[in-house]
Amino acid sequence: MYRARVRGCLLGGAVGDALGYPVEFSSLDRIRAAHGPHGVTGLVPSPGGAGAVGLISDDTQMTLFTVEGVRQAHERERHKGIGGGWSRMVRWAYARWLETQLRTGPEDSEVARPTGGGSYAGPRGGLVTERWLYARRAPGNACLSGLAQDFVPDPEAELGRPGPVNSDSKGCGAVMRSAPFGLTRTDPGTAFSMAARCAQMTHGHPTGYYAAGALAAIVAHIVAGDSVEGAVLRTLRLLARYPGHEETTAALEQALDLAAQGSPTPERLERLGGGWIAEEALAIGVYSALAVPRVADALLLAVNHSGDSDSTGSVCGNILGARHGDHGLPHAWVAQVEGRDRIAALADDLAAECVPD
Incomplete structure (x- = not known):
């Protein structure tokens, strides 16, 4: 079941991303005008994609490079006995992702x-050698500018203060890539800390990195067998330990309260914001996962709104995939997702690496 949850988390995030990417910058009215009164009801052609459906955006790209960095760090510690280097390994992974955004292909990249x-x-080697990832799909400015600096966070540094990189940025570019920290079978508190600190490589506002940590902790609780609601409640208790948690906590509590009211609609979802900032993207993903029983319907709710549809779809897909495993995802959508086989293989590599001796 563990491997299925890891696969589900990564493939689910990719499905949510692919559903939302074509309508990322569209208002709800425009989405309905283009796709009918129910909005997007399945995968549709992506902008600039020559009619292709199922294309992933920077959200899934960065998530995959996070997986690569986390797996390499785990392998380094497990097989070589060298611990404490996970932040550097993840930072190097993000440097490789940045190459895919600045170069035309592997042959143009020294990395x-x-x-x-x-x-x-x-x-x-690894992902940076794969041509399909050399695609610029609206990457966030904070991610690009932050990774132009070589900041590696101190694993022991206190959380709660603005980080040195983009200290006022709390865009969703860190939370949308952070689910893999919760997939390594580490305890949720450690997953939270790792994700929050690695988020500081690009997003220095405490809410920006706390939301990333919260997603990782939610995923870690779910992988351990908790329900989505239980995972969110436990993560709220974890958040309460940290100074400056209030914005992230308030967003998650609002998502829980709204889900409990029933009757989910895009208009109700938009009470949580547009998802452009970290706590809103997290709240929309959580709300969608809680408010709708069917996985497919929850993913559609997560992307049919006037906001950052691919990021909110990614977060919802990460959560539901971790909860239900890859077999619980809509198979027709999974089959059409760009890089599906590579994503599944990367998930299997991570799961195999993190199985205890």
């Missing part, structure tokens, strides 16, 4: 070459 030059000193 992708086994003996490449330059200042990069991390692992080579």
Whole structure:
């Protein structure tokens, strides 16, 4: 079941991303005008995608590179006995993702070459060698500008203060990539801390990195067998330990309260915001996962609104995929997602690495 949850989390996030990416910058009225009164009801062609459906955005790209960095850090500690380097390994993984946004393909990237030059000193090969990932799909400015700096967070540094990189930024670009920290079978508190600190590489506002930590903790609780509601409630107790948690806590509590009222609609969802900032994206993903019983309907609710539809779809998909496993996802949508086989293989690699001896 563990492997199915890991697969489900990554594939579910990719499905939610692919559903939302074509309508990311559209209002709810425009979505309905283009796709009918119910809005998007399945995968539709992406902008600039030559009619292709199922294309992923920067949300899934960065999530996959997070997986690669986390797996490499786990492998380094488990097989070489070298611990404490996870933040550097993840930072190197994000440097490789940045290459895919700045280069035309693997042949143009020194990082992708086994003996490449330059200042990069991390692992080579892996995802950065795969041409399909060299696609610029509306990456966030904070992610691009933040990764232009080589900041690696101190694993022991106190949380609650603005980070040194983009200190006022709390966009959703950190939360949408942070589910993998909850997939490693570590305790939710550690998953929260790792995700929050790695979020500081690009988003320095406490709410920006607390929301990332909260998603990782929610996923960790779900992987351990908790319900979605139980995972959110436990994560709220975890958040309460940290100074400056109030915005993230309030957003999650609002999502819980709104879900309990029933009758989910896009108009009700929009009370939570547009998802452009971290706590709103987290709240919309949580609300959608809680308010609608069927996975497919929950994913559609998460993307049919006037806001950052691919990020909110990704978060909802991460949560529901972790809860139900890959077999609980809509198979027709999974089959059409860009990079599906590679995403599944990466999930299996992570799950195999994190199985205890």
